[in-house]
Amino acid sequence: MGSGASVSEGARPGRLDAGEAEAEPGRASTPAGRSDDTLQVNACHVSRAAAEQSQRLNPRCVLCPQAEEEAVKPGSPIMEVRSLKSEQSYTHKSGEEDRAAHTVLSPAETVAEGEEVSLDFESFLHNNGTLYSCFNHHGNRVYVDESQNLQPFPKEWYNQGRFITANSEGSSQLQTPASSQPVVREDDRTGSIYIQGRGTVMTYMFEERVNVCRFWDPQSGVWLLLPLQWEINVEFVKDRVQRVMSTLPGLVDQKEITAALRQCNYDPEEVVSVYLTMFGEILLQAPPSGDHNYADLNSFRALLERDRVIEDLRQKLQTKEKEVDSLFQRNSYLAREVRYLTDVVQHLNQKLAELEADQQEAREKIRSLLNRRAPPVPPSRTNTKPTVDPGQLQQVSRLTRELNVSNKQLRSTVHQAMTDMKNQLEQLKGAVGKLAQVEQEAAGEVEELRSLYRREAVERKSLYNKLLELQGNIRVFCRCRKSPASSSCLEKTDNQEVVVVQKGSRKKFHFDKVYPQSSTQEDVFAGTLPVITSCVDGYNVCILAYGQTGSGKTYTMMGSKENPGVNIRSIQELLRTCAEKEKVSYTLKISMLEIYNDTLNDLLTKSPSAALDIRVQGKSVSVPGLTQIQVQTEADILSVMETGEKNRKIASTKMNIQSSRSHLVVALEVESSDEVSGLTSRGTLTLCDLAGSERISKTEAEGQRLVEAAAINKSLTALGQVFSALKCNALHIPFRNSKLTHLLQPCLSGDAKCCVFVNVSPDMKDVVETLSTLQFGSTIRQVSLGKATQNIVPAKNNKSAKQTTN
Numbered sequence: 001m002g003s004g005a006s007v008s009e010g011a012r013p014g015r016l017d018a019g020e021a022e023a024e025p026g027r028a029s030t031p032a033g034r035s036d037d038t039l040q041v042n043a044c045h046v047s048r049a050a051a052e053q054s055q056r057l058n059p060r061c062v063l064c065p066q067a068e069e070e071a072v073k074p075g076s077p078i079m080e081v082r083s084l085k086s087e088q089s090y091t092h093k094s095g096e097e098d099r100a101a102h103t104v105l106s107p108a109e110t111v112a113e114g115e116e117v118s119l120d121f122e123s124f125l126h127n128n129g130t131l132y133s134c135f136n137h138h139g140n141r142v143y144v145d146e147s148q149n150l151q152p153f154p155k156e157w158y159n160q161g162r163f164i165t166a167n168s169e170g171s172s173q174l175q176t177p178a179s180s181q182p183v184v185r186e187d188d189r190t191g192s193i194y195i196q197g198r199g200t201v202m203t204y205m206f207e208e209r210v211n212v213c214r215f216w217d218p219q220s221g222v223w224l225l226l227p228l229q230w231e232i233n234v235e236f237v238k239d240r241v242q243r244v245m246s247t248l249p250g251l252v253d254q255k256e257i258t259a260a261l262r263q264c265n266y267d268p269e270e271v272v273s274v275y276l277t278m279f280g281e282i283l284l285q286a287p288p289s290g291d292h293n294y295a296d297l298n299s300f301r302a303l304l305e306r307d308r309v310i311e312d313l314r315q316k317l318q319t320k321e322k323e324v325d326s327l328f329q330r331n332s333y334l335a336r337e338v339r340y341l342t343d344v345v346q347h348l349n350q351k352l353a354e355l356e357a358d359q360q361e362a363r364e365k366i367r368s369l370l371n372r373r374a375p376p377v378p379p380s381r382t383n384t385k386p387t388v389d390p391g392q393l394q395q396v397s398r399l400t401r402e403l404n405v406s407n408k409q410l411r412s413t414v415h416q417a418m419t420d421m422k423n424q425l426e427q428l429k430g431a432v433g434k435l436a437q438v439e440q441e442a443a444g445e446v447e448e449l450r451s452l453y454r455r456e457a458v459e460r461k462s463l464y465n466k467l468l469e470l471q472g473n474i475r476v477f478c479r480c481r482k483s484p485a486s487s488s489c490l491e492k493t494d495n496q497e498v499v500v501v502q503k504g505s506r507k508k509f510h511f512d513k514v515y516p517q518s519s520t521q522e523d524v525f526a527g528t529l530p531v532i533t534s535c536v537d538g539y540n541v542c543i544l545a546y547g548q549t550g551s552g553k554t555y556t557m558m559g560s561k562e563n564p565g566v567n568i569r570s571i572q573e574l575l576r577t578c579a580e581k582e583k584v585s586y587t588l589k590i591s592m593l594e595i596y597n598d599t600l601n602d603l604l605t606k607s608p609s610a611a612l613d614i615r616v617q618g619k620s621v622s623v624p625g626l627t628q629i630q631v632q633t634e635a636d637i638l639s640v641m642e643t644g645e646k647n648r649k650i651a652s653t654k655m656n657i658q659s660s661r662s663h664l665v666v667a668l669e670v671e672s673s674d675e676v677s678g679l680t681s682r683g684t685l686t687l688c689d690l691a692g693s694e695r696i697s698k699t700e701a702e703g704q705r706l707v708e709a710a711a712i713n714k715s716l717t718a719l720g721q722v723f724s725a726l727k728c729n730a731l732h733i734p735f736r737n738s739k740l741t742h743l744l745q746p747c748l749s750g751d752a753k754c755c756v757f758v759n760v761s762p763d764m765k766d767v768v769e770t771l772s773t774l775q776f777g778s779t780i781r782q783v784s785l786g787k788a789t790q791n792i793v794p795a796k797n798n799k800s801a802k803q804t805t806n
């Protein structure tokens with residue numbers, strides 16, 4: 001932040017905060033405690049949802065009668081509104097108007113010498129659905145209109161919408177008196193558990209759409225969702241977990257079983273059958289002792305088993321394909337043989353015909369000779385000498401006999417040869433027929449194997465996805481920036497907990513992982529690694545960095561050349577995963593844009609055209625006109641990103657803005673096509689370095705700086721609102737309240753996996769911002785997205801593929 005630290009103690013308006021953040025006992029004495037107020041915001045969300053659902057499904061179970069009643073009250077912020085002296089002075093379109101704005105908003109008028117007060121923004125949600133950023137100046141409220149101009153806040157609007165601030169939502173609407181006791185029926189679903197730091201609290205198993213276990217929080221006077229860690233100790237749940245464990249001794253992680261029970265509406269039989277289906281008989285045996293992560297291991301083992309089955313199938317497929325090949329070869333060899341033998345038979349037939357002709361000729365000769373031997377002349381008296389020599393005659397008749405014999409022999413030989421040949425031909429024909437049949441069978445088997453392979457591949461993906469879902473679709477990591485200062489406001493107690501120490505009070509926050517100052521870029525990247533595979537599998541994946549300027553967002557996301565951050569590493573991992581899969585071809589496309597003052601700027605074009613807009617078609621969100629560049633290697637991607645960075649610098653210099661005042665979004669679209677199964681899928685990896693979340697101080701609050709601060713406030717508030725709505729399973733998620741959330745919609749709704757880094761500074765002077773950043777992170781952590789769906793389309797019909805970015 002600028003020169004001085006903000007001293008405002010109040011909750012940051014427009015920001016949604018953590019309900020999960022635990023407070024130390026005694027914290028309640030903090031004056032105007034930010035944490036108290038903020039806790040109520042979430043408590044109200046929960047209580048409203050709980051009240052509505054329980055009223056709907058269990059009319060006799062009256063939980064928070066006040067909640068119902070007060071939910072219908074319009075927001076009634078009490079504020080003094082004085083009319084503006086000159087409405088014109090608040091707009092700043094032209095130079096003159098700009099000057100006017102400067103005069104009116106001059107810090108000297110409002111802030112006493114040496115006093116540094118931060119400017120508090122409010123967000124006003126108009127009934128028409130638009131979210132406006134507002135703030136007070138000289139007791140007059142102004143708002144930032146659609147064209148980023150400051151306008152006096154219209155009086156009539158007070159009845160046309162409501163302010164989303166911690167105070168108005170938390171205190172005036174849904175609060176139930178802390179002393180009130182819940183009204184519930186006494187049955188086996190009523191229970192109580194002891195929670196450290198809170199004492200014994202009451203639990204009740206609600207019959208909602210699915211059963212949800214909540215506990216009564218007397219402090220905020222609402223039913224809060226029981227965290228998994230606590231839920232394990234509820235009798236109702238414990239009993240069911242035990243039942244699952246006794247059936248499946250292989251399952252030892254009670255937390256995992258509890259999570260599974262939640263998914264299966266607390267039906268142990270269903271959990272057992274789901275696990276048996278997923279992991280098979282292996283769970284029927286007890287795990288080897290000392291194996292703490294057995295359940296997790298099992299998931300991985302099942303995954304490995306799937307991989308092995310796929311590998312087996314692939315090999316079988318290959319052998320079958322080879323068999324078919326050799327059958328084809330044999331078939332063509334036999335066909336050649338048949339042709340050859342047919343030729344031989346033909347040739348022999350010819351020979352036979354020739355021989356028969358010869359024989360015929362010989363017979364003719366013999367007949368004529370015989371005729372000559374005995375001429376049909378009448379006996380004459382004259383004693384004439386016989387015309388033929390008897391010796392010659394004898395010779396001829398011997399010859400004839402011999403000829404006859406050889407003729408017979410020849411005939412029988414030919415006949416024999418013919419019969420043999422015919423037999424052989426018959427056999428060959430039979431063999432060819434059989435071969436064709438075998439070939440058909442083999443082709444059928446190959447097709448079967450192929451479909452098996454396809455199914456296994458899809459199941460592997462869904463199994464992997466389930467594994468990730470078990471860990472949560474939104475994962476929130478906290479990273480503390482390295483600081484040379486010796487005193488730090490942050491203490492890391494374990495891998496998942498961080499404590500903020502401020503003026504002797506301690507406040508704990510929990511995250512999926514807390515990265516201390518000493519953590520390396522590799523450590524940090526390891527947390528996001530599992531979701532990268534998910535992107536290759538066709539899911540939308542998003543990695544966000546949130547925090548005040550200077551807290552290490554850009555360092556975490558981009559890093560330096562020598563020590564790259566999550567961006568480069570995830571892209572490297574993506575390319576590596578793609579290269580690993582031989583039978584799958586991938587197309588990668590990259591786009592890069594900046595959101596400044598709620599306007600999208602393409603960073604990959606030299607000649608930026610008119611401002612980009614977001615288009616929605618069904619569930620897909622696209623940005624028509626946004627440059628997308630196809631990339632193949634890491635070098636391609638790096639050079640594209642360098643271009644984008646350069647363009648960002650040029651644009652920011654031209655417009656005189658700092659890069660920390662805009663959101664940077666890098667989107668990588670991965671389209672895959674599996675050659676074996678024919679399936680195609682499309683996932684997007686969205687990497688987002690958000691603008692600094694800090695409040696601006698009143699001394700800096702003028703002109704452009706004020707407008708951009710309002711835009712940042714609005715977009716981050718909208719982001720918080722989206723997470724909050726997701727947390728309540730609200731029917732309407734207000735994605736359209738800002739360009740940022742609208743653009744990120746595909747990464748934040750059902751389809752997606754999201755990793756959020758909350759970057760914090762350990763410096764004492766930043767403690768207020770650090771607290772508010774951690775509270776934001778805690779809120780997000782309570783969100784679990786709906787069941788993810790893969791963007792998979794069957795082969796030849798990929799027109800209906802979901803599109804995430806243009």
Ligand code: ADP
Binds near residue numbers: 480550551552
């Ligand atoms: P932001 O993007 O949130 O404004 P930066 O990433 O620019 O913050 O970080 C501010 C400064 O702190 C940079 O000089 C950066 O190199 C340094 N820095 C941030 N985090 C770390 C870290 N974990 N280790 C070393 N230096 C860091």
Ligand code: MG
Binds near residue numbers: 550553554659689
């Ligand atoms: Mg930065």
